[in-house]
Amino acid sequence: xxxxxxxxRADVCIIGAGASGATAAKVLTERGLRVVALERxxxxxxxxxxxxxxxxxxxxNLWPDPLLNPRTHRTSADEDPSVELFCPVPQMVGGGTVxxxxxxxxxxxxDFRLRTLVGDVPGATLADWPITYADLxxxxxxxxxxxxxxxxxxANKFESPRSRGYPCPPMPATRYGRAFYEGCRALGYSAFPxxxxxxxxxxxxxxxxxxxxxxxxxxxxxxxxxxxxxVFVPDALKTGRYDLRPESYxxxxxxxxxxxxxxxxxxxxDGDLLEQEADVFLLACGAIESARLLLxxxxxxxxxxxxxxxxxxxxxxxxHEYSAAVGVFEEPIYAWAGGGYVAVSSYQFYExxxxxxxxxxxxxxxxxxxxxxxxxxxxxxxxxxxAEAKRIDRExxxxxxxxxxxxxxxxxxxxxxxLDDRVTDAWGLPVARITLxxxxxxxxxxxxxxxxxxxxxxxxxxxxxxRVYPDRITGNCSHQHSTTRMGDDPATSxxxxxCRAHEVDNLYVVDGGPFPTATGAxxxxxxxxxxxxVAEGIxxxxxAPGAD
Amino acid sequence: MNDDAFFxxxxxxxxxxxxxxxxxxxxxxxxxxxxxxxxxDGYLAGIDRVYAKPDGSGFERLDGKRAxxxxxxxxxxxxxxxxxxxxxxxxxxxxxxGAFAALSGEQQDAILTELEQAxxxxxxxxxxxxATAAWAPVEPAxxxxxxxxxxxxxxxxxxxxxxxFYADPVYGGNRDRVGWQLIGxxxxxxxxxxxxxxxxxRPFFAEEPIDWETGDRHGR
Numbered sequence: 001x002x003x004x005x006x007x008x009r010a011d012v013c014i015i016g017a018g019a020s021g022a023t024a025a026k027v028l029t030e031r032g033l034r035v036v037a038l039e040r041x042x043x044x045x046x047x048x049x050x051x052x053x054x055x056x057x058x059x060x061n062l063w064p065d066p067l068l069n070p071r072t073h074r075t076s077a078d079e080d081p082s083v084e085l086f087c088p089v090p091q092m093v094g095g096g097t098v099x100x101x102x103x104x105x106x107x108x109x110x111d112f113r114l115r116t117l118v119g120d121v122p123g124a125t126l127a128d129w130p131i132t133y134a135d136l137x138x139x140x141x142x143x144x145x146x147x148x149x150x151x152x153x154x155a156n157k158f159e160s161p162r163s164r165g166y167p168c169p170p171m172p173a174t175r176y177g178r179a180f181y182e183g184c185r186a187l188g189y190s191a192f193p194x195x196x197x198x199x200x201x202x203x204x205x206x207x208x209x210x211x212x213x214x215x216x217x218x219x220x221x222x223x224x225x226x227x228x229x230x231v232f233v234p235d236a237l238k239t240g241r242y243d244l245r246p247e248s249y250x251x252x253x254x255x256x257x258x259x260x261x262x263x264x265x266x267x268x269x270d271g272d273l274l275e276q277e278a279d280v281f282l283l284a285c286g287a288i289e290s291a292r293l294l295l296x297x298x299x300x301x302x303x304x305x306x307x308x309x310x311x312x313x314x315x316x317x318x319x320h321e322y323s324a325a326v327g328v329f330e331e332p333i334y335a336w337a338g339g340g341y342v343a344v345s346s347y348q349f350y351e352x353x354x355x356x357x358x359x360x361x362x363x364x365x366x367x368x369x370x371x372x373x374x375x376x377x378x379x380x381x382x383x384x385x386x387a388e389a390k391r392i393d394r395e396x397x398x399x400x401x402x403x404x405x406x407x408x409x410x411x412x413x414x415x416x417x418x419l420d421d422r423v424t425d426a427w428g429l430p431v432a433r434i435t436l437x438x439x440x441x442x443x444x445x446x447x448x449x450x451x452x453x454x455x456x457x458x459x460x461x462x463x464x465x466x467r468v469y470p471d472r473i474t475g476n477c478s479h480q481h482s483t484t485r486m487g488d489d490p491a492t493s494x495x496x497x498x499c500r501a502h503e504v505d506n507l508y509v510v511d512g513g514p515f516p517t518a519t520g521a522x523x524x525x526x527x528x529x530x531x532x533x534v535a536e537g538i539x540x541x542x543x544a545p546g547a548d
Numbered sequence: 549m550n551d552d553a554f555f556x557x558x559x560x561x562x563x564x565x566x567x568x569x570x571x572x573x574x575x576x577x578x579x580x581x582x583x584x585x586x587x588x589d590g591y592l593a594g595i596d597r598v599y600a601k602p603d604g605s606g607f608e609r610l611d612g613k614r615a616x617x618x619x620x621x622x623x624x625x626x627x628x629x630x631x632x633x634x635x636x637x638x639x640x641x642x643x644x645x646g647a648f649a650a651l652s653g654e655q656q657d658a659i660l661t662e663l664e665q666a667x668x669x670x671x672x673x674x675x676x677x678x679a680t681a682a683w684a685p686v687e688p689a690x691x692x693x694x695x696x697x698x699x700x701x702x703x704x705x706x707x708x709x710x711x712x713f714y715a716d717p718v719y720g721g722n723r724d725r726v727g728w729q730l731i732g733x734x735x736x737x738x739x740x741x742x743x744x745x746x747x748x749x750r751p752f753f754a755e756e757p758i759d760w761e762t763g764d765r766h767g768r
Binding site: 047049052054059061066067068152154155170172173174175177178193210212214221224334336337339374375384386387389390393394397 | 710
């Protein structure tokens with residue numbers, strides 16, 4: 001420890017300062033608790049971000065560097081895993097919200113009871129959530145109003161009941177959003193402005209969001225987009241009770257003689273090993289890294305990993321593959337306007353329907369093709385090089401957009417996160433090894449939805465469309481869930497409905513890990529709402545003698 | 549590892565000639581006019597030009613593990629290029645009797661086509677590489693791009709040519725913004741303009757707002 005004093009014990013220690021960790025920190029510190037946050041990445045300020053596609057999209061300025069933080073991936077246990085940047089999320093204060101464009105749709109009532117709705121699906125481990133939409137609704141509203149979400153209540157015909165609308169009106173319409181809206185209208189589909197982590201007007205002392213082209217996968221130099229870094233971290237700091245320590249890499253959660261979580265052992269920025277003790281521990285590292293940390297935390301009492309007596313930690317991993325149909329149009333679309341993701345959405349295919357031949361459904365929305373900026377834009381037909389490639393760049397860059405889908409993939413017992421037995425990260429710790437194969441339902445849903453998306457592009461007047469069917473799950477969406485599912489039965493879940501580990505009564509997980517199912521919508525609003533709910537529960541129970 | 553350039557004269561001429569086939573010059577500028585070779589040569593020279601400072605006032609100094617990773621990456625990419633130049637010349641001599649840089653444009657295309665077909669070890673690997681790379685003939689990279697250390701020579705060359713043609717001019721390519729002009733990207737005049745919050749794409753949004761129907765529903 002190089003002469004360093006052991007840190008003072010905290011009320012709560014949160015591992016991670018991204019979407020879920022910062023939300024929990026805001027709520028807990030505002031309720032008077034003293035929080036220490038250990039974030040493995042740097043604490044970057046808005047001045048360090050810029051409009052640089054090469055640095056941000058191609059050179060890991062914000063993405064994890066795969067040479068330092070690799071993962072491995074294989075499709076089955078018989079295969080040799082390959083080293084890949086599988087399903088990365090930025091590791092820094094603010095996490096993925098630093099570089100996202102922030103689509104924040106709510107889940108619907110049926111998302112919380114899919115198994116009841118459709119029964120068992122062979123090969124899948126469907127489960128109802130132990131909480132309902134109504135349980136979460138007040139927290140959806142809290143997050144939307146604290147964070148600053150621009151949207152339009154009532155525009156989505158399929159949304160579940162809301163206690164109030166959005167704090168800001170929808171973002172201005174982009175040409176790609178408008179074309180999608182027209183296509184939906186021609187087909188009789190409901191469309192709505194994608195609720196976004198951006199401000200369509202000044203709000204809570206913050207100015208209106210600047211509409212740069214460098215938004216998706218770029219940090220925001222103006223600080224005007226809504227992120228954990230720009231909103232919830234400052235909220236928590238304002239209390240004076242948030243001790244946020246960047247570049248503090250937790251490698252193990254230790255336990256005491258009673259099997260309760262005792263300390264977080266971490267390497268600080270100087271490379272010194274320290275232990276932070278606390279009454280309560282929250283894991284908020286993202287579903288892959290939180291599972292990895294539990295598996296790294298082995299002890300006599302928990303020889304296969306902390307809270308893993310059930311052998312369920314890391315299993316049932318779901319990832320939301322992103323895919324799209326792509327349309328080329330006569331008129332200019334300028335899909336880079338606003339960064340490519342100031343979007344219009346539809347839940348027309350979100351709810352399950354018995355006549356489609358698959359279970360579930362998903363959110364679709366209009367967006368640029370991939371990252372619709374000069375370097376990274378492409379079309380499915382584009383050759384790698386030569387005159388034809390140049391012609392396509394020249395003629396189609398400004399005339400194309402995509403209708404994307406967020407695949408509602410099925411949880412499966414053998415799709416899982418484990419520790420790799422050969423590959424280590426730059427700190428010498430085993431990396432997460434992902435074993436994952438798509439369920440037939442995933443592929444069927446992907447084909448069906450992409451076909452519908454192409455029809456919307458046709459109806460919007462596309463002169464040519466391409467259908468990119470998701471035929472494997474590559475983790476390209478950077479959404480991660482279900483590795484520490486919540487449920488009422490300790491035999492089939494890792495956490496209880498409060499997101500407290502069944503086996504360790506002062507240990508919580510608040511990222512996407514607790515989700516019993518992936519659902520078909522972008523998860524971060526629900527992750528933040530659930531983290532808010534869990535944090536309120538912790539604060540409330542600490543008011544009662546003997547709790548926590 | 550910190551000079552201004554990496555290639556010797558022959559290597560530079562060879563790669564520049566190949567880049568001029570990747571994005572050829574026609575009635576509009578191509579890789580040659582954009583200076584993509586300067587972009588690449590500067591990149592391979594060391595780790596001093598990896599990240600521009602976000603206000604455009606120079607380049608970030610890397611240290612610690614991050615610097616080590618970039619040294620490792622640049623070293624791997626250099627090896628791919630050196631082997632690639634040798635391979636292009638070997639194939640050029642065998643098929644057309646001269647070094648690559650001395651061939652006609654059509655002959656150079658034939659050599660690049662050979663390399664493209666020969667590069668990947670298996671079709672599945674090609675699919676995988678293409679699906680995750682930015683140039684993606686099979687399908688566009690939907691969210692993430694490839695790790696360049698994993699790419700074979702020709703896809704790497706195509707990727708870097710594209711980067712040098714379309715990246716912010718601060719990196720030495722996209723000279724006079726010829727890349728952005730070719731495709732009609734109305735980018736900022738400088739990194740500083742974006743950094744200061746002055747760059748906006750608002751003029752490229754829809755002219756008419758959408759009149760959202762909200763029905764007779766709860767909670768507005």
